[in-house]
Amino acid sequence: MLRARQTVQVAIETTTWTIASVFVCALLQRLVPDEPGLLAAVLSIAMLAQLNRLQTTGKWLRFLRGSLAVVFGLVASALIAVPLTISNPLLFRYNTVTGPLVFDSLALSYLPLSAVLAFGAWKVTHLAKWLRIGFAGISGLLAGFYVVCEIRRFWRGPDLSVGGVTQPELYSYTIALVVLCASLLVVSLYLRSHVLRKLAMAATGLTIAKVFLFDISGLEGLLRVVSFIGLGLALAGLGLLDRSMSRRWSGISDRPADNGGGEG
DSSP states (O other): OHHHHHHHHHHHHHHHHHHHHHHHHHHHHHHSTTOHHHHHHHHHHHHHHHHHTGGGSOHHHHHHHHHHHHHHHHHHHHHHHHHHTTTOTTTOTTOOOOSSSSSSHHHHHHHHHHHHHHHHHHHOTTSOHHHHHHHHHHHHHHHHHHHHHHHHHHHHOSOTTOSOOOHHHHHHHHHHHHHHHHHHHHHHHHHTOHHHHHHHHHHHHHHHHHIIIIIGGGOOHHHHHHHHHHHHHHHHHHHHHHHHHHHHHHHHHHHHHHHHHHHO
16 A cells, blocks of 8 residues: 555656656746757756656656656757757857856856756765766866856857957966866865866866967967966965875874774
8 A cells, every 4th residue: 555655656746747847848948949958957857856766666666767867868968969069159150149248148058957967966866976977077068168158258259159269268268277176176175085186186287288288389478487487376276285185184084093093
């Protein structure tokens, strides 16, 4: 009897989530017809809702929820592929950016899905590790693409497909990379995540390579020297932060051993 009630409850919840997702998609399509990224975010919420209940249902209900999650995920992937390909403002001149800087059509296209996937990677803890890493990776890529597009819009205007890259735009990308490195280090310290720390070091290496391969080539004389000094100070600060994290983690890991040795 209890299992029958659970089956009915799960069926009602699944149907409710599905109908709600379809309704919100239809509403968004009417209000904002040219933003498939929003629809992808809604369907991703429905996907995460199904994945979140997998561990509390029986075998056949898990199969049903898993199948619905796959369907929602595939449709969301197809929708987000549109602003990344045929509607990509970096590739085609007719896809100009509209709205105020930061809170514009770029934000509607990429940030909602990025936020949903980041939330799923953070909160849906019973999922396989590779799936959570995948959600986090896609979220980061979408957010990074949004930042790149916003920087380009700031310097080049609403048409992002214009040719060439100016020096100020190049330096802005470098500043964004330095901020990313620092943010990853701080978050890795808070979460004590060695994976994020390695990503921060990889981003630091990418920043150094970008500076030497692209940024410095357009500078001469005193400006080049000042740029080297600024980059050196920023990277030195990141190095000190990383060293401080290493000492702190070492101290935390050594405390139980010291206490155990004292008791023995």
